[in-house]
Amino acid sequence: MAETILVVNAGSSSIKFELFSVDTDDQLDKIIKGQIDGIGTRPRLFAATSKGTLLSDQTWAPEDVCAVPAALEKLIAFLRPQIGGELPAAVGHRVVHGGPDFGEPVAVTSSILSELERLIPLAPLHQPNNLAPIRAVLERRPHLLQVACFDTAFHRGHADIADRYAIPERLYAEGVRRYGFHGLSYEYIVSRLPHIAPDIAGGRVVVAHLGSGASMCAIADGRSVESTMGFTALDGLPMGTRSGQLDPGVVTYLMRAKGMRLEDVESFLYKECGLKGLSGISNDVRDLLASNAPEAKLALDYFAYRIALFTGMLAAAMGGIDAFVFTAGIGENGPAIREAVIRRLEWLGLRVSFNANNSNAVCISGEGAKVPCFVIPTNEELMIATHTLRVARRREAAAVREKRA
Ligand code: ADP
Secondary structure, three states, rough: OEEEEEEEEEEEOOOOEEEEOOOOOOOOOEEEEEEOOOOOOOEEEEOOOOOOOOEEEEOHHHHHOOHHHHHHHHHHHHHHHHHHOOOOOEEEEEEOOOOOOOOOOOEOOOHHHHHHHHOOHHHOHHHHHHHHHHHHHHHHHOOOOEEEOOOOOOOOOOOOHHOOOOHHHHHHOOOOOOOOHHHHHHHHHHHHHHHHHOOOOOEEEEEEOOOEEEEEEEEEOEEEEEEEOOOOOOOOOOOOOOOOOEEEEEEHHHHHHOOOHHHHHHHHHHHHHHHHHHOOOOOOOHHHHHHOHHHHHHHHHHHHHHHHHHHHHHHHHHOOEEEEEEHHHHHHHHHHHHHHHHHHHHHHOOOOOOHHHHOOOOEEEOOOOOOOEEEOOOOHHHHHHHHHHHHHHHHHHHHHHHOOO
């Protein structure tokens, strides 16, 4: 059996995973995809091959899989026979926050894990969930290479001016910065551009990652220079259930006038706002597109409007725009949203082709476009697997050098 890399994306009650095989040229090929959900309530492991053949759909009693460590053991027990009784060569983890210091993926040791745990206050809802499986593996299988890949890392090269809020320096020093997220997705898009549009790969590109979480990034010469997300993944565009950019005065109003506590406000901004709050109908763009209600139309118009507004901001950060890219669930599958966005950006030189857009073509620009527009499916898991394999190879090379010395 070929070497394999396991990619893990852990949430509060679920672990999504993908298993990649590594061929002799170090090409990665997804072979299994699945998830364990209902951890602690109704644990279920669902897995299929990359071609969709069902491999597992099993459930357990809640007490048998009450937390992440037990879920990982079930996952490993399921995977092992699939890969000739071996363990994966390495595990790559999606970790939301790398703080100010982690600008690239890192092999996790217990001291690195402690550093990552110190970042929990920066992402209290996600970081603990991302780190739980790392700790579980480190405790039970300390020799298995684990690589943390951060959503923030791709943005760490931002200029100082893009990294700040206008708040006292002491807060910046302790980490209150404009980090930006979805970095693994943007990095993957950057890796695809030379193949899809070589003439603009080195140019100024605005990428809109429109999934249930949504953000946009200004990318110049393959590097992130500005993002719509900042300190947390609440900022910027309205999302399925997250508010996006908001006057901080709204928060103080909710607390003072409505008597909301910190937890209420946090839950409200993360779970009750965005498209769901605005429409009162659904957080899912498909439901809103299918609805005739004026509130659904307002929510979709608002979404397209904000994407267009932020495009202006991101283009300003780069001094212009050479291409626009849509990606993630809505970006890849929502021609109506793409068209609404592009129509609002005609002043910038974007034009939509009705046929190309409605057939989800790679290039959806219409006649007379000065700025080409692309739809590029993202693949954050492949990006994590790629990083993990690179770290593994670097360590192997270092070990060989050490042996020779
Ligand atoms: P995440 O990975 O952040 O959960 P995805 O990138 O998978 O999100 O995107 C999920 C979102 O994509 C859904 O909430 C839905 O609104 C949207 N989506 C999926 N399919 C379509 C479609 N055919 N048309 C419009 N939107 C879609």
